[in-house]
Every structure is written in structure tokens, then in C-alpha cells.
Amino acid sequence: MSDAAPLSAFERWLSIWVALCIAAGLALGTLFPEAFGYLARLEYGSVNFVVAVLIWFMVYPMMVAVDFSAVARIHERPKGLIVTLVVNWLIKPFSMAALGVLFFHHVFADMIAPEDASQYIAxxxxxxxxxxxxxxxxxxxxxxxxxxxxxxxxxxxxxVMVVAFAPIVALLLGLTDLAVPWETLLLSVGLYVVIPLAAGAATRAALTRGLRTMAEREAAVARFTGAVKPLSVLGLLATVTLLFGFQGDVILAQPALIAIIALPLLIQSYGVFAIAYAAALAWRIPHKVAAPCALIGTSNFFELAVAVAIGLFGLNSGAALVTVVGVLVEVPVMLSLVALANRTRRWFPAEETPLRRARVGEA
Known part of the structure; x- marks a missing residue:
């Protein structure tokens, strides 16, 4: 049984707050299109800086919790990483392509023009x-x-994405001259991983300076992360409001088309999560690794996808629309999967036997 702290009352009702923020975003985007248009233009390389700041608020508490001594020992527990890599790079791209062909070339063939169907698949x-x-x-x-x-x-x-993204997309799209927007890829990694990680490491060092025991250091970090955690949730809610405000006109103008595009995306999301989560369960991976492992494959790097879609097919293309719909369905889907993961925590072992220790025991 995990010793994880229970969810707060606010977190238990997070889906309700997100639903309210979706409605607020749609309403505000309709009422104040100029303001949202201005915020949407504050970007570089398809990375919106307002959203980036909000994401900093979201990820900073977890970055403070990163223990770099634990990072050095992860090679002793490779199972979660193996599941992540197999699902993300050997299953997910190909299942997404297959679902696109199934739904847009067959299931909805009578409702969608062939050229539009190809764009949606892309x-x-x-x-x-x-x-x-x-x-x-x-x-x-x-x-x-x-x-x-x-x-x-x-x-x-x-x-892996740096070396595999372009070849996989080129293979599935049948393109030979795919241009990866490196500025988007590198800027996103820098903004969303490197900067908050550096801030988190500096904060952790300041919090634990002068503390002698591990228990004292962990207690100091836990007190701080507990205090700043509300910023993370508020950042998530503000991000949802902004994203739906940015795309409110698209959603309200074409609700049926949005629903058609969303259906295979939903099937893909829940299907990929089920594969990864089941593999982690079968391999007896601890929940604190298994749940993020399954969620990584389910969630998407939408900034990169949007940037490539616009670069290859244009701002008003069907491909760009699909990437936007992917952004919009992701948060509700991920929250439902977070809730499922939290309810099934007891299915998983609390800890994983390190590889080195297991081998010693087997000898």
C-alpha cells in the first residue's frame, strides 16, 4: 500500500473546476476576442510565453521535489523507462495513424472530403x-x-524525440523532406524542463542547506512544496481557460467537426493508457512510476505538433485543426485518467526491487 498523501478537497473536485474554466474560456474568448488574440500572439516558434509562465507554476513544485541522488540510481529500476519508450515510440505513433485511417477514410468517409480526411490523418x-x-x-x-x-x-x-520524431512522421506521412522546427523543440524543452528544473534544484538546495539528516531535508522540502502546490493547480486552471479562449471561435463554429475529430483521439488516449498501465501492472512496477509512465504516452507535446502542422500544411489546414483539438481534449481526458490511477493505486506494489539487489539475491 502506498503511503502517498490523500488528495485535497480541491483536487478531488478538480474536474469540476476544469469544466468551469472550459466554459469560462469559451465565454471570455467570445466576449473579448481582441484580448485573447493579443495574448495568443505573444509567442515565438509556436510556443506561447503566457502559457509557458503558467506551466512554470504547474511544474515548479514537482521540480523542487526532484532528488538528484535518486536520479543516479534509476538505472537499477529500468522497467518503467522501458515501458515508456516502447509505448511512446513503437506503439503510439502507429496506433494513432491506424485510427486516423480507420475513422477518416472509412467510418466518417461519407461526411468528410477525401482531401480533408488526409489532412486530419496527418x-x-x-x-x-x-x-x-x-x-x-x-x-x-x-x-x-x-x-x-x-x-x-x-x-x-x-x-529520443530529437532523433526519432522526423523519421517516424516522414515514414507515416510518406514525406521525404520533413523539416523539424528545431526552435520549437529546443525552446520548449528549455522553457518547460531546463528552466523549472534549475529553479527547483536551486530552491531545494536553499531549503536543505545546513540540515544534517535526510529526514530533516525531506521534511523541509515537503513543507515548501505543500505550501506552493496551490500555484500548480491554479496554473493548470488558468492554462485551460486560455487554451479554450484562444480556440473558442473554432469550437463554436464547427462543433460537429470537432466531435468527429475528437472521437479517434479519445480512443487513442484511453487505449494507449490502458496498454502502458496494464504492462506496468503485469511487470509489478510501483504505482509512483507506473502511473506517470502510462500518462506520458497518453499526453502529447502539442506545441511541437501544432508548429509542424502549421509549417507543413498551413495555419488553416485540417492538420493544424486536429492538433488544436488534441490540445482541447487532452486536459479532460488526462484528469479522468489521473482519477483512475489514484483509485487503482492499491493494485500496484509500493516499491520495486532494484535490479542490482535482485541479481545479488538470485546469485
């Missing part, structure tokens, strides 16, 4: 080939994930 492929970089820290925090292990999972994913 957008799904771009989402499928871009696993999450930033928001996964938020989801990991909500399931009481292992902060150090989550950092390693995200970091390894980012390294």
Missing part, C-alpha cells in the same frame, strides 16, 4: 509522434508520482 500522426514534455509533470504530481523518475522518463523521451 494531424493525428503529428500528435502521435510527439509525447508530452511539460504537462506530464503536472499529471505525475497529481498521482503522487516519483519526481526523479518522471524527470528521467521525460528527459530520455526528449532525447
Amino acid at each position: 494531424g493525428m500522426i503529428l500528435l502521435g509522434a510527439a509525447p508530452c514534455t511539460a504537462m506530464v509533470f503536472v499529471w505525475s504530481q497529481l498521482v503522487r508520482g516519483d519526481a526523479a523518475y518522471t524527470l528521467v522518463q521525460v528527459s530520455v523521451n526528449d532525447v
Whole structure:
């Protein structure tokens, strides 16, 4: 049984607050389009700086909790990382492409023009080939994930993405001259991982300076992260409000099309989570690693997907629309999966036997 702290009352009702923020975003985006348009233009390389600041608020508490001594020992517990890599790079891009073909070339073929269907499939492929970089820290925090292990999972994913994103997308789209927007990729990693990680490490060092025992250091960190955690949730709610405010006109103008696009994305999200979560359960991976492991593959690096879609197909293309819909469905889906993961915590072991110790015992 995990010794994780129970969810706060606010967190237990987080889905309600998110629903209210979605409604508020749609309403505010309709009432004040100029203001939201101005905020949307505060970006570089398809990375919006207002959203970036809000994401800092979201991920900072978990970055403070990262224990770098634990990071150095993660090679002794490789199972979670293996599941993450297999699901993200050997399953997710191809299942997303298959679902796109199934729904847009077959299930909804009578409702969608063939050229539009191809665009929608392209957008799904771009989402499928871009696993999450930033928001996964938020989801990991909500399931009481292992902060150090989550950092390693995200970091390894980012390294793989640098070399694998373009070839996988090119293979699935049949393109030979795919241009990866490196500025978006590198800027996002820097903004969403490196900067908050550096801030978290500096804060942790300041909090633990002069404390002699591990118990004292962990208690000091726990008190601080507990105090700043509300900023994380508020950052999430503000981000939801902004995203739906930015795209409110698209949603309200084409609700049926949005629903059609959302359906295969929903199936993909829940399906990928089920595969990763079941694999982690079968392999007896602890919940604090298993839950973030499954959530990483479910969530998407939407900044990268949006940037590539716009660069390849244009701002008003069907591919770009799919990546935007992916952003909009992600938060409600991820919150439902966070709730599921928290309810099933008892299914998993509390700890994983380190590989080195297991081998010694077997000898």
C-alpha cells in the first residue's frame, strides 16, 4: 500500500473546476476576442510565453521535489523507462495513424472530403509522434508520482524525440523532406524542463542547506512544496481557460467537426493508457512510476505538433485543426485518467526491487 498523501478537497473536485474554466474560456474568448488574440500572439516558434509562465507554476513544485541522488540510481529500476519508450515510440505513433485511417477514410468517409480526411490523418500522426514534455509533470504530481523518475522518463523521451520524431512522421506521412522546427523543440524543452528544473534544484538546495539528516531535508522540502502546490493547480486552471479562449471561435463554429475529430483521439488516449498501465501492472512496477509512465504516452507535446502542422500544411489546414483539438481534449481526458490511477493505486506494489539487489539475491 502506498503511503502517498490523500488528495485535497480541491483536487478531488478538480474536474469540476476544469469544466468551469472550459466554459469560462469559451465565454471570455467570445466576449473579448481582441484580448485573447493579443495574448495568443505573444509567442515565438509556436510556443506561447503566457502559457509557458503558467506551466512554470504547474511544474515548479514537482521540480523542487526532484532528488538528484535518486536520479543516479534509476538505472537499477529500468522497467518503467522501458515501458515508456516502447509505448511512446513503437506503439503510439502507429496506433494513432491506424485510427486516423480507420475513422477518416472509412467510418466518417461519407461526411468528410477525401482531401480533408488526409489532412486530419496527418494531424493525428503529428500528435502521435510527439509525447508530452511539460504537462506530464503536472499529471505525475497529481498521482503522487516519483519526481526523479518522471524527470528521467521525460528527459530520455526528449532525447529520443530529437532523433526519432522526423523519421517516424516522414515514414507515416510518406514525406521525404520533413523539416523539424528545431526552435520549437529546443525552446520548449528549455522553457518547460531546463528552466523549472534549475529553479527547483536551486530552491531545494536553499531549503536543505545546513540540515544534517535526510529526514530533516525531506521534511523541509515537503513543507515548501505543500505550501506552493496551490500555484500548480491554479496554473493548470488558468492554462485551460486560455487554451479554450484562444480556440473558442473554432469550437463554436464547427462543433460537429470537432466531435468527429475528437472521437479517434479519445480512443487513442484511453487505449494507449490502458496498454502502458496494464504492462506496468503485469511487470509489478510501483504505482509512483507506473502511473506517470502510462500518462506520458497518453499526453502529447502539442506545441511541437501544432508548429509542424502549421509549417507543413498551413495555419488553416485540417492538420493544424486536429492538433488544436488534441490540445482541447487532452486536459479532460488526462484528469479522468489521473482519477483512475489514484483509485487503482492499491493494485500496484509500493516499491520495486532494484535490479542490482535482485541479481545479488538470485546469485
